[in-house]
Structures are given as structure tokens and as C-alpha cells.
Amino acid sequence: MATCPATDEADHLPIIDSHIHLYAASHIPRLNWTADLPSDHVLNRQNSVDEYRTATTRHAKYLKGFVFLETDRKSGLADTEWNDPLNEVDFLIRTARGTPLDGEGHRAEDSNVVLGIVPWAPVPAGREALADYLHQVRQRAGDKWLLIKGFRYLVQDKPAGTMVDPKFIEDLTWLGDHDLTFDLGIDARQGGLHQLEEACEMMDRLYEGRNTLRIIINHLCKPNLRIPAQEVTRHPDFVHWAQCIQRMARHKYTYMKLSGMFSELPMQSSDNPTDVTALLQQTKPWVDRVFEEFGLSRIMFGSDWPVCNVGGPGTAKSWNHWYDLVNTILTSRDCSEEDRAQIWAGSAAKAYNIT
Template structure:
């Protein structure tokens, strides 16, 4: 039983993804049917669709697209994390429109490409604070050297539930462990932040990583955040840059082989079920 909290579906016939031109290996369709075949083989039982940084004028179209994918027969998709632009006045209207939609579980804005100061600007912070008191989460995507941005945002909006994507994107290939390690330990002191252990194979040497390469990063995340504040995700298809979905799920199981069943359950599905109110516990127990 494994909940994938970070699935991207790419359909270039339906939506525009300006950034794909810069990543040739991902510049094609990655459709739900392709994901489902691999996910079922990997033991994934449920998934949350993560926004794919579509053109800004297609944010609502992507929400509708994800909803369509969830309604196909036997779909694993239980909800979506929608794109947003908190640096713009239109965020309030977007939140008002989807706050009562049970399919929309939260929002994400890629922080890593934003210019310095944008994520701590007055309008950005005020808009993120609007999520406080709701059950909606905010995914923060930063690179390892940008962890102070996530810390500042978590401090500025303590009532908001933040999800740190991809272990904070450590530079595994470059070997910069100590700087990332300190930033993670600092961020984990903010109890309104949960860490997502997702797709870090994409940041390792694609030809040379093993489970042991990833171990110090996964163990430090769990040690820092604790078992109640971690969730798991594939980051498919980005994880194909480092071996793919089956390689990542296999590595995850290997890294957790010595852990108690209750601990693995928290990471694999219980925490996600609680955070996003997926209603899975009753069906599985």
C-alpha cells in the first residue's frame, strides 16, 4: 500500500508546458496509461496529481484535465495539487473558486526559479497566509541552497501547512551534503512543514547511484522531521532522469527494510491520508 503524492501527467496535445523545451529528455507526452502500468507493478495504490508548471493561462485547464484523469475507470488519482501565482493579485480569486472543491488538495508555486525576494514579498506572503485555516496545503519547491526561502515562508505563515518537495532537492551528484543537511535540520524545526521523500534519483548520477548513495539523504530527512511528518512521492516522469519509477520504489523499500511496519506505513500512506483527508484508512483496515 503506497500513496504517490507527486505524480505529473504531461499531455502536450492538451496543455502547454513552456519549460519542457529546456529538458529534451522530458519533452514528450507522459500519459496516465504509461504511469499506471508502472505504478501497479511497483505496488502504488493511490496517487495525487502534481501541477506541471503549465502556461499561466492554463492553470484552471490543468485542474480540469487532472480531474478527467481521475474519473477514468480504475484511476489511481485521488486529487490534485494545483498551480498558482501567489505573487499576483489573482491568487485570491483562484483560492476562492477551488477552496470548496474536494478534488483540489493544495497549491504549489515553483519557488526555485523566482528572483530573489519574490517569495518573501508582501503580496506573496499575504496570499500564502490565505491558506491558513483551510485544509489546503502549499508545496514548496526549492533547491538545497534555497532552503532559507522555505524557512522564511514557513515562519511568515505559521498557520499554513507546507510540504517540502523532493527532500529539498539536494545536490546529490555534486556531493554538497553538509550545507543541505544544516538547512534541512533548521527547516524541520518548523512544525508546520512536512517533508516529501520523492524522486531524488533525478539528482544523483544516473549511471552510478545505488540505494546507499541515497541513504544519508533519506535518513537525515526522517531523523529531522520524524515519522509523522514525511510522505512519499515518485516525481514521475522526472524520476526517469535517474532510472525511473521502479528503480526509485525499489530503492525506497531497500532503504526502509530495517524499519518497523508502523513507521513504513506512516511514510507510505498514513500521513498522506491524514494530511489530505483521502479517506483511505477505513478502506484498508
């Protein structure tokens, strides 16, 4: 293993956090996934820019900003079910303009940290509905339209066959034709390994047509990181996942986010966080495969805040602990400063066209 430079030596590199979620306390009833959370759950509270700034204070000097990902508000494919995700667009546009409403958890001076917005979109609804929805997003975004980098339709909880539905692929093609990105969120551990196969088939069909849509894959596809480290490489879940990662990576317009692992790993204690060296060993087979297949120019840092607090060592430590783990990963791979710069910011800037 290469000698690890002190963390402070890495801190001078600019950081783009390519994956965060934001919501005010008043938004919580409109989120799909909060109904079953206990009242004291770490996500059942306001997680807006104020809280994000507190979590990232240690790296504030070099944190250029973030890309916001839709937060799975209540929605549907019919135009009568678009109100909540469109309200989320309004919330982010207010953040980017520095015009908060009372209690939203952001301030006028926060406008410059919004580097990109990836809202929800009704991707399987067909081109006409998708174009209608995007027209409404454009109207709401106004002078901030260029911050709308692409869209996400979370497929990890959708029925089998969603990603290979002709309308889904048709809508992805439409996004690519309009130079917009698509964030792909699947869950190999809880949703099933079939999601990996389906995603591969979707990409094969999409790119057969020479489309240039940039697909940004979230969280390593949420693999089963709880397999004991000594068993990983011969475990069928890993073998299947690795084959699909190779298949996804062969398409040159696909990117991978180095993100989302804390919620897939064993829970950590805020009093006694798991040492990053132990986390490195636990995640190494998975991370190695991603680096081997995607290469540095298509891997980007993302914190998955505030979801990193689920499984991470608490709201005060999780973002920094994730940063330290990524820094340790890059050190273990003997990455040059140029390589590190690519992971911390360069790949995200390229994928999302951030200037």
C-alpha cells in the first residue's frame, strides 16, 4: 500500500459533492419514504443547506458546492401527480437565487453552492408527457435553467421490467438528444440482482442507437457490502455484480458515483466510528472493480448526505468520515494529485457540465 499523505495535504483540492439531498422540515410529509420512520430517525428532521454547511465545516474552504438529487417526493406519471416534484424544483431554484422562504434552512449567501440540480422526471411516461413536464421545469427555473443538469426517476423500488420498457428507453433517448443527464438509482442488495441485469440491458439498447446520454450511476448500485471481506470475491452476489459493472462500464457515456456505501455497510457508532482502514478493507474488492472498469475520468465523489448519516457515525461525523474513507481509498491506489482532482471534482464537472 502506498504511503498515505496527511489528510490536510489533500484538503487543498476543490471538491464538488455530486450527490446530496435537501429538504426542510415542512417538506417531510410529502416525501415517499418517511411515513414509516420513527420520530427520532436521523432522516426524520430538517436536512437543508444550514445543516449541510454544519456537516461540512471542516472542508468548507475547498467545497465548491453540490449537485442536488431529487428526494423521492410523492409523484406519479400522470400530470396530476407532478405537483410535489415541481415544488421541489421551486425550492432548489429559491436556494440558487438566494431567496428563501421562512424556515427553509437556507440563506441568501447560499446561492453559489448550488452547482447542479437533478430533479425527478416522469421518465417512463412517454416523450409527450416528458416534454410537457420539462417545459414546466424550464418555466419555473427561468434564468437558472442552466443549473438543471438532468433528471432522475428512481427505479430501485419499481416493478421488474421498468428499465427495459420501450417508453423508458425512448424517454432516455429524448433526454440525451437534449443534452441532459440521467441519474440511475438501483439497489442490488434490497431490490434484487435482476435490477443489475435490467440496467445492463437498458444501456445496451439505448447505446445501440448511438445516443450520447450521460448516465450517472448512483452508489455502486448498492451492492451487498455486508458480505465478510474474506468471502467477497467468491460470493455469487459479488461475481454477478462485478460482471454487470463491467458491462455497464463498457459504454463510454456512463459514470459511477463513489457514494452511498455507509447505508449498505454494518452500522457505525457515533462514539466509536469504524476505523477507515477497516472500512477500506471491507470495501476494497468492490471499489477496486469500479476503478478497474470505469477509470478515474468516470468516477466522482458524492457524499449521499444526509443518507450517509444512516449507517455512518452520526450527523456531526458522517460526512467527514466518508471524506476520510474516500481519501484513504485514493491513497491506497497511489493516486497522483491530478488523479485525485479528477475524483474530487473533475469527473462531476465533466458529467454534469459544471463550469
